[in-house]
Structure formats: C-alpha cells, structure tokens
Amino acid sequence: MDTTSPYAGWASKDLTDPELAKSFRSGDVRALARAISLVERRDPTVRSLEESLRDSHRAPDVVGFTGAPGTGKSTLVDAIVSLLRSEEQSVAVLATDPNSPFTGGAILGDRIRMQRHALDPKVFIRSMGARGHLGGLSLATREAIRLLGAFGFDQVILETVGVGQSELEVAAVADTTVVVLTPNLGDSVQMIKAGILEIADVFAVNKADIDGHGRVVAELRTMLNMGPKADWKPPIVPTVATRREGVEKLWEAVLAHRRHLEASGRAAELARRRLRDETAEVAAELARERARRALEEDQGLAERLVKDGTPYRTAEEILRTRTDN
Numbered sequence: 001m002d003t004t005s006p007y008a009g010w011a012s013k014d015l016t017d018p019e020l021a022k023s024f025r026s027g028d029v030r031a032l033a034r035a036i037s038l039v040e041r042r043d044p045t046v047r048s049l050e051e052s053l054r055d056s057h058r059a060p061d062v063v064g065f066t067g068a069p070g071t072g073k074s075t076l077v078d079a080i081v082s083l084l085r086s087e088e089q090s091v092a093v094l095a096t097d098p099n100s101p102f103t104g105g106a107i108l109g110d111r112i113r114m115q116r117h118a119l120d121p122k123v124f125i126r127s128m129g130a131r132g133h134l135g136g137l138s139l140a141t142r143e144a145i146r147l148l149g150a151f152g153f154d155q156v157i158l159e160t161v162g163v164g165q166s167e168l169e170v171a172a173v174a175d176t177t178v179v180v181l182t183p184n185l186g187d188s189v190q191m192i193k194a195g196i197l198e199i200a201d202v203f204a205v206n207k208a209d210i211d212g213h214g215r216v217v218a219e220l221r222t223m224l225n226m227g228p229k230a231d232w233k234p235p236i237v238p239t240v241a242t243r244r245e246g247v248e249k250l251w252e253a254v255l256a257h258r259r260h261l262e263a264s265g266r267a268a269e270l271a272r273r274r275l276r277d278e279t280a281e282v283a284a285e286l287a288r289e290r291a292r293r294a295l296e297e298d299q300g301l302a303e304r305l306v307k308d309g310t311p312y313r314t315a316e317e318i319l320r321t322r323t324d325n
C-alpha cells in the first residue's frame with residue numbers, strides 16, 4: 001500500500017472539515033461528490049481531507065476511453081459498467097470535458113444514457129470540467145481518482161470528450177487507454193492528427209454493424225505494423241456497443257493489458273512516476289498561490305519588483321522567505 005501523498009510535507013492550515021471526512025468514511029456518496037467538487041475547485045480543504053484519508057488509500061484500476069465525439073464511448077462505457085456489475089465489482093465513471101466550464105451537470109446526454117445505473121450504489125457517475133485551469137483537469141482527475149480509491153471503488157473508467165491535447169493529458173492518467181474508432185474515416189484522420197493513435201493500448205472499432213468497418217480494421221492493422229516493434233501490440237476489438245457485442249472481448253483486452261503492465265513491472269513504474277508528476281504539479285500550484293499572495297500583501301516587495309523588473313529574483317525571494325500556504 002502506497003501512502004505517499006503529494007501534499008505531504010506542506011504545513012496545512014487548520015482547514016479540516018471533520019464532518020466531511022467522517023461522512024466520506026461512512027460511505028456517504030454525497031460526501032464523495034462534495035470532495036470531488038472541492039478537488040475541481042482546487043479548494044485547500046482537500047489537503048486536510050487527504051491527510052485524514054491516508055490510511056484508506058488504495059489505488060483503483062483506471063481505464064480511459066478516448067475518441068472523437070459520437071464514436072460510441074459512452075455507450076461502450078455503459079455496457080462495461082453492466083458487465084462489471086454482473087461480476088459484483090463497483091465502478092466509478094468520470095467523464096471529463098476539457099472544453100467545458102461546467103461541472104457536475106455537464107455532458108447531460110451521457111448521464112441520461114447511463115441512468116439505468118443511477119440507483120445502483122456501487123456505480124458512481126460524474127462529469128468534470130476544466131474551469132479554465134490549464135492542465136488543471138488532469139490534476140483534478142488524478143485527485144478525484146485517489147478519492148474514488150479511498151472510497152472503495154474497484155474500477156475507475158475515464159471518458160474524455162473530444163480529441164485534442166487536453167484529452168491526451170487526461171488519457172495519460174489512465175493505466176490503460178482504449179481508443180474508440182468507427183468506420184467513419186474522418187475519425188481516424190482526426191485521431192492521427194491529434195496523436196491519439198500513439199497512446200492507444202487497445203483499439204475498439206465500434207459500430208461494426210456499419211459498412212466500411214472491415215476497411216478501418218485493415219487500415220489500422222497496417223498502420224500498427226508500420227510502427228516500431230514494441231513489447232505490447234494494441235489489440236483491435238470490433239464492437240457494436242448498442243447491442244453489447246464485443247464488449248466482453250474488449251474488457252478482456254483491457255485486462256490483458258493490465259496483466260502485461262504488472263508482469264513487465266511497468267505498472268509500479270507508472271504509479272511512481274504519476275505520483276511524482278502530480279506532486280510537482282501541486283507544488284507549482286502552491287508556489288503560484290504563495291507568490292500571488294506575497295505580492296498582494298507585501299507592497300514593498302511589489303514596488304521593488306516594478307522598479308527592478310526582476311521576476312526571477314523576486315520569485316526566488318518569495319519561495320525562500322515565505323512559508324505560508
């Protein structure tokens with residue numbers, strides 16, 4: 001069990017919300033939802049919550065679904081949720097939309113589609129938006145995943161909306177990334193442009209009930225064969241999400257990739273690197289906050305900065321001399 005915390009070592013102010021931690025521990029899903037909102041807002045309360053949840057830290061398995069809008073990601077995820085529930089596994093779905101300033105209620109269509117699971121306490125579905133934080137979504141997503149693990153979820157599924165740099169960042173949070181394509185050639189062109197093919201551990205070629213499906217699979221195979229030899233060759237799984245066809249095979253492929261990560265030692269390496277990256281991001285966030293506050297509170301410092309025009313020196317001075325956060 002890894003209890004390393006990106007906030008460890010930072011003096012935390014008295015921001016504890018014991019009620020929240022208590023409800024969270026008792027398995028109150030509203031406490032979980034609230035904690036995720038705090039994470040999204042970058043609210044410092046999360047730090048004390050993290051401290052009080054240290055002993056229940058548990059890293060869940062994370063699989064990400066990415067691909068152009070309309071390829072059937074939500075339908076596939078919904079089918080996988082059903083599959084996991086039939087195995088008595090608990091599952092949380094985080095739908096992330098880097099372009100959406102809205103949270104909680106965003107991606108309404110997806111929420112409606114997955115409503116069949118709405119009354120199941122072992123299923124948690126939640127969307128997260130970026131709220132204008134550059135890179136903030138992947139940080140918030142990582143923290144949300146940690147909360148979901150502490151809450152006790154076995155599996156976490158990420159669904160990203162759209163294709164772009166921020167989707168890649170979010171996908172990098174997952175242990176296994178499933179790229180969803182369809183017989184629509186436009187999708188694959190978009191994917192290639194966005195560099196999304198490279199991040200695929202598994203391909204789902206969805207809408208196998210539509211013409212042109214075989215051609216996309218063949219193209220993909222050719223493309224993969226042209227790439228450098230790697231120790232993992234992404235399997236290509238045809239699916240018809242609406243009829244739940246191929247979904248078990250798809251999940252099998254995800255599990256096979258997980259076993260590969262474990263067997264090759266990559267899983268542990270990835271976990272370690274992620275925690276380090278996250279800690280660096282959190283440190284940057286805290287330092288930025290500290291600098292902003294110092295320049296607001298210390299007029300002398302702010303004046304000197306304007307007079308000398310030395311942001312580096314001033315930043316270093318702030319980091320050296322101020323210890324608050």
Ligand SMILES: Nc1nc2c(ncn2[C@@H]2O[C@H](COP(=O)(O)OP(=O)(O)O)[C@@H](O)[C@H]2O)c(=O)[nH]1
Pocket residue numbers: 067068069070071072073074075076206207208209210239240241242243
């Ligand atoms: N024909 C066909 N339609 C599908 C399939 N999977 C999903 N769809 C439809 O494609 C549309 C977009 O699906 P959705 O899951 O919302 O895609 P997302 O935007 O990638 O999450 C919906 O109307 C689905 O019913 C499939 O396998 N075959």
Ligand SMILES: [Mg+2]
Pocket residue numbers: 073074075110159
């Ligand atoms: Mg969707």
